[in-house]
Amino acid sequence: MSRPAPSPIYTLRGAGGALNTLHFSCQGGDTPLLFSGSGKGSIHIWNLNTRRALKIVEGHAGSSVIWVSTLDCVLCCCILQGRDMQVCLWDLSEGRCEVVDSVWTGSVGFCQCSTLETSPGNFLLAFAGEQTEEIKIIELPSKSQVCTLVPDAKLGMVMCIKLLQVRSGPLLVAGYEDGSLLLWDVTQRSRLSLVKAHPEPVMCLTFDTKRLRGISGSSEKKLSSWTLDRQNNLQGCVTLVNPGVSQLCVRGDGKLLASAGWDHRVRLFGWKKLRPLAVLQYHTDMVQSVAFSDHQDPRQRLLAAGSRDQRISLWSIYSEGGDTG
Known part of the structure; x- marks a missing residue:
C-alpha cells in the first residue's frame, strides 16, 4: 500500500510559462538555488532561502527553454538549451548576465542535452544533431568534437540521452522513437x-551508475527497468494507473525514484524494488520535470516538480535511515 501523501512545503509562482526543466545547485555557498526554464524562454534562478526569484534571464529570443544545468556548484556558469536550436553558456557571476559561448545543434526535437565532467573544468556535452537519429558529443570549453553517433538500424528520432561515467570510461544511453534503448561507448x-524497452517512443530515462541500472518511461502505462549489458536484460516493469511520463529522477542516495506524470501527479517509488510509496497531488496540469536537490545535509534535501500550470x-x-525498498 502507498503511504499517505504529504503536501508541498511551499510553491514558487511567477515563472511566466509552462515549466519544462528544473535544476538544483545547493552546494555553492550559503544560498541554495533552483534553476527553472519555461516555455516562454525565461530562466528563473530561485533563492530557496527567501523563496523568491534571485534573477530572471531572458534567453533564446523567447523560444522555449527545454534544459538547464550548471557547470559547477556556484552561481557562475549556467548552460541552457532552447527550441531555437542553440545551447548557450551564460556567465552569471558577480551580477553579470551575458552569453559567453553557444553551440548550434540543428535539432528541431525536444531531446534534452546531457553533460559529464571528465576532469576539473572539462566537460562532455551530448545533444541531438541535425539528422533524425544523430547524437553529437563535444568537449567544453574547447568545443572540440568528440564523436557523432548514428545507429546502424532505423530507430527513428532520438528522444532522450544520458551521459554516464563507468570504470571503463564515458558511456551514453539513448532512447529512440521506436522504443529502443541503445548503449554507446563514447571513447x-x-x-x-x-x-527494445517500449512499444512507444522513449520519452525519458535515467541511469544509476552505482547499481548499473536504468529506468525509462513512455506514453504507455508502465516504466521499464533495465540493465544494458551483453544479455540485453529487461529486469522488470512498473504498471502505472494512468499513461504518460515526462521525466524520471533517482535521488542521490539511491533510495527514491520520482516520476513526472501526464496525469498531473508525481509518483514516488523505492528505487531498490520499485515499490510504490506515494502519489503527490497538487498540480492542475501535466507535470513536466522533477528534480531532487543536492543539499550536503540530507535532511535539507527537497523534491521539486514543475508543471504546465506554471x-x-x-x-x-x-x-x-529508512529502507524505502
Whole structure:
C-alpha cells in the first residue's frame, strides 16, 4: 500500500510559462538555488532561502527553454538549451548576465542535452544533431568534437540521452522513437548494447551508475527497468494507473525514484524494488520535470516538480535511515 501523501512545503509562482526543466545547485555557498526554464524562454534562478526569484534571464529570443544545468556548484556558469536550436553558456557571476559561448545543434526535437565532467573544468556535452537519429558529443570549453553517433538500424528520432561515467570510461544511453534503448561507448564510438524497452517512443530515462541500472518511461502505462549489458536484460516493469511520463529522477542516495506524470501527479517509488510509496497531488496540469536537490545535509534535501500550470511545487520527503525498498 502507498503511504499517505504529504503536501508541498511551499510553491514558487511567477515563472511566466509552462515549466519544462528544473535544476538544483545547493552546494555553492550559503544560498541554495533552483534553476527553472519555461516555455516562454525565461530562466528563473530561485533563492530557496527567501523563496523568491534571485534573477530572471531572458534567453533564446523567447523560444522555449527545454534544459538547464550548471557547470559547477556556484552561481557562475549556467548552460541552457532552447527550441531555437542553440545551447548557450551564460556567465552569471558577480551580477553579470551575458552569453559567453553557444553551440548550434540543428535539432528541431525536444531531446534534452546531457553533460559529464571528465576532469576539473572539462566537460562532455551530448545533444541531438541535425539528422533524425544523430547524437553529437563535444568537449567544453574547447568545443572540440568528440564523436557523432548514428545507429546502424532505423530507430527513428532520438528522444532522450544520458551521459554516464563507468570504470571503463564515458558511456551514453539513448532512447529512440521506436522504443529502443541503445548503449554507446563514447571513447570507442561503438554500440555496446541494444534493447527494445517500449512499444512507444522513449520519452525519458535515467541511469544509476552505482547499481548499473536504468529506468525509462513512455506514453504507455508502465516504466521499464533495465540493465544494458551483453544479455540485453529487461529486469522488470512498473504498471502505472494512468499513461504518460515526462521525466524520471533517482535521488542521490539511491533510495527514491520520482516520476513526472501526464496525469498531473508525481509518483514516488523505492528505487531498490520499485515499490510504490506515494502519489503527490497538487498540480492542475501535466507535470513536466522533477528534480531532487543536492543539499550536503540530507535532511535539507527537497523534491521539486514543475508543471504546465506554471507552478513549481517543493516537497520535503527525507526519511533518515529508512529502507524505502
